[in-house]
Amino acid sequence: xxxxxxxxxxxxxxxxxxxxxxxxxxxxxxxxxxxxxxxxxxxxxxxxxxxxxxxxxxxxxxxxxxxxxxxxxxxxxxxxxxxxxxxxxxxxxxxxxxxxxxxxxxxxxxxxxxxxxxxxxxxxxxxxxxxxxxxxxxxxxxxxxxxxxxxxxxxxxxxxxxxxxxxxxxxxxxxxxxxxxxxxxxxxxxxxxxxxxxxxxxxxxxxxxxxxxxxxxxxxxxxxxxxxxxxxxxxxxxxxxxxxxxxxxxxxxxxxxxxxxxxxxxxxxxxxxxxxxxxxxxxxxxxxxxxxxxxxxxxxx
Amino acid sequence: xxxxxxxxxxxxxxxxxxxxxxxxxxxxxxxxxxxxxxxxxxxxxxxxxxxxxxxxxxxxxxxxxxxxxxxxxxxxxxxxxxxxxxxxxxxxxxxxxxxxxxxxxxxxxxxxxxxxxxxxxxxxxxxxxxxxxxxxxxxxxxxxxxxxxxxxxxxxxxxxxxxxxxxxxxxxxxxxxxxxxxxxxxxxxxxxxxxxxxxxxxxxxxxxxxxxxxxxxxxxxxxxxxxxxxxxxxxxxxxxxxxxxxxxxxxx
Numbered sequence: 001x002x003x004x005x006x007x008x009x010x011x012x013x014x015x016x017x018x019x020x021x022x023x024x025x026x027x028x029x030x031x032x033x034x035x036x037x038x039x040x041x042x043x044x045x046x047x048x049x050x051x052x053x054x055x056x057x058x059x060x061x062x063x064x065x066x067x068x069x070x071x072x073x074x075x076x077x078x079x080x081x082x083x084x085x086x087x088x089x090x091x092x093x094x095x096x097x098x099x100x101x102x103x104x105x106x107x108x109x110x111x112x113x114x115x116x117x118x119x120x121x122x123x124x125x126x127x128x129x130x131x132x133x134x135x136x137x138x139x140x141x142x143x144x145x146x147x148x149x150x151x152x153x154x155x156x157x158x159x160x161x162x163x164x165x166x167x168x169x170x171x172x173x174x175x176x177x178x179x180x181x182x183x184x185x186x187x188x189x190x191x192x193x194x195x196x197x198x199x200x201x202x203x204x205x206x207x208x209x210x211x212x213x214x215x216x217x218x219x220x221x222x223x224x225x226x227x228x229x230x231x232x233x234x235x236x237x238x239x240x241x242x243x244x245x246x247x248x249x250x251x252x253x254x255x256x257x258x259x260x261x262x263x264x265x266x267x268x269x270x271x272x273x274x275x276x277x278x279x280x281x282x283x284x285x286x287x288x289x290x291x292x293x294x295x296x297x298x299x300x301x
Numbered sequence: 302x303x304x305x306x307x308x309x310x311x312x313x314x315x316x317x318x319x320x321x322x323x324x325x326x327x328x329x330x331x332x333x334x335x336x337x338x339x340x341x342x343x344x345x346x347x348x349x350x351x352x353x354x355x356x357x358x359x360x361x362x363x364x365x366x367x368x369x370x371x372x373x374x375x376x377x378x379x380x381x382x383x384x385x386x387x388x389x390x391x392x393x394x395x396x397x398x399x400x401x402x403x404x405x406x407x408x409x410x411x412x413x414x415x416x417x418x419x420x421x422x423x424x425x426x427x428x429x430x431x432x433x434x435x436x437x438x439x440x441x442x443x444x445x446x447x448x449x450x451x452x453x454x455x456x457x458x459x460x461x462x463x464x465x466x467x468x469x470x471x472x473x474x475x476x477x478x479x480x481x482x483x484x485x486x487x488x489x490x491x492x493x494x495x496x497x498x499x500x501x502x503x504x505x506x507x508x509x510x511x512x513x514x515x516x517x518x519x520x521x522x523x524x525x526x527x528x529x530x531x532x533x534x535x536x537x538x539x540x541x542x543x544x545x546x547x548x549x550x551x552x553x
Contacts (some may be wrong), residue, residue: 195408
């Protein structure tokens with residue numbers, strides 16, 4: 001309305017918009033940072049209490065194999081859970097990576113016409129299924145199957161990794177697929193123009209070029225597997241010791257925390273020990289993030 | 302013009318229903334440079350890409366008419382595209398080296414065409430780089446990443462890479478338009494040098510460049526060839542008034 005009053009008014013309005021936008025986004029970012037930092041502080045302070053106040057030895061915690069928080073002489077060895085977490089997420093990544101990378105190649109390179117149209121929704125769907133459903137399916141399909149085929153009860157790291165591998169498929173596939181579709185077109189064409197076949201092009205031009213992104217996908221998938229609690233807890237058995245086979249009941253950091261959190265008293269050693277495990281989880285997540293960062297930096301060269 | 306072993310006959314290229322290139326008859330004389338000029342979107346690049354069947358990878362593209370090389374229609378069923386592309390190399394506007402060492406960039410093609418002998422590969426790498434006038438600049442760092450080269454060097458590397466499979470014909474799609482004047486001059490010199498051994502077809506938007514390096518020029522407009530003749534004639538005495546206008550910069 002005041003537009004014909006001259007430019008000063010207009011400029012002021014624009015400046016105002018600019019400022020409002022700036023203040024609003026700054027507020028949002030600060031909120032995020034504050035939440036994250038305070039969570040880190042909270043988990044760290046709780047988690048470290050076990051070692052500082054309750055006098056549990058860090059070495060015993062990380063490498064002790066016996067977990068008996070309620071005994072007469074409580075022992076807090078978290079190694080079984082750390083091993084369980086690493087074993088399940090590594091195995092899950094090992095199963096899921098080739099599948100997801102091939103799926104991404106299929107929809108971007110082999111049949112770009114309908115591959116993406118068909119597979120993209122499937123992958124989004126896969127990502128949207130609640131983890132309890134995965135766990136339930138694992139419990140009623142995978143566990144009985146393993147029980148029939150392999151010695152043991154069917155529960156254990158193998159069942160957990162298989163369930164997790166399906167859960168992290170979408171993560172790895174979509175990251176790999178994004179990387180593939182952002183490749184410069186000329187790169188593929190120059191390979192074709194030299195008379196390379198599609199397979200040769202994929203194998204020695206495309207994959208080496210997107211390797212850092214593929215690894216980023218795998219690491220993020222592993223991070224997701226590492227942090228997943230519910231589905232794993234349903235199929236892994238939750239026995240607190242280092243299993244001797246993949247088909248023997250075991251536990252992960254997350255499954256132990258979710259199972260025991262309700263049964264401990266806030267402020268007790270038992271409770272604090274769980275916080276220490278949460279801290280270990282958080283530290284691992286940071287390591288995953290750092291690895292991803294390093295991979296991305298390599299990609300920029 | 303004499304009929305050459307590399308020519309198109311009534312060639313049309315369609316993207317879906319759109320006819321991007323219309324009924325083109327063109328001869329590409331041996332050991333000479335043919336420039337394709339014309340305003341953007343006139344079908345030059347599409348035409349060029351159809352010459353080694355790069356359009357195969359584009360969904361909905363369709364070709365009618367023939368492209369003859371050594372008495373063979375390259376679109377005939379049963380043609381081995383892999384073999385064909387060994388005969389006809391191509392270089393694009395933007396340098397696009399592979400994320401590999403300089404050496405591996407050049408050795409890539411020959412390796413896939415069955416050359417395993419290390420010595421033979423070394424020879425091919427050296428001779429290709431020499432032909433592309435890049436050898437002296439990179440001979441001490443063949444193992445370094447090709448991405449460490451400057452833009453102009455990368456483009457000459459791409460030309461060397463195309464030469465590594467000893468093509469008879471080289472297709473260049475605006476090979477110098479992303480380069481600085483010094484690199485452009487080098488690439489131009491290189492093209493003139495290359496025509497001693499092979500035929501070059503080059504798409505360019507730079508009229509001076511076409512005049513400097515080509516022996517024949519074709520003026521494309523709206524998917525058709527308006528005029529095709531010796532470069533001297535096209536640039537000094539074109540028959541088509543349209544060509545005259547485009548070349549003198551009054552149009553396009």
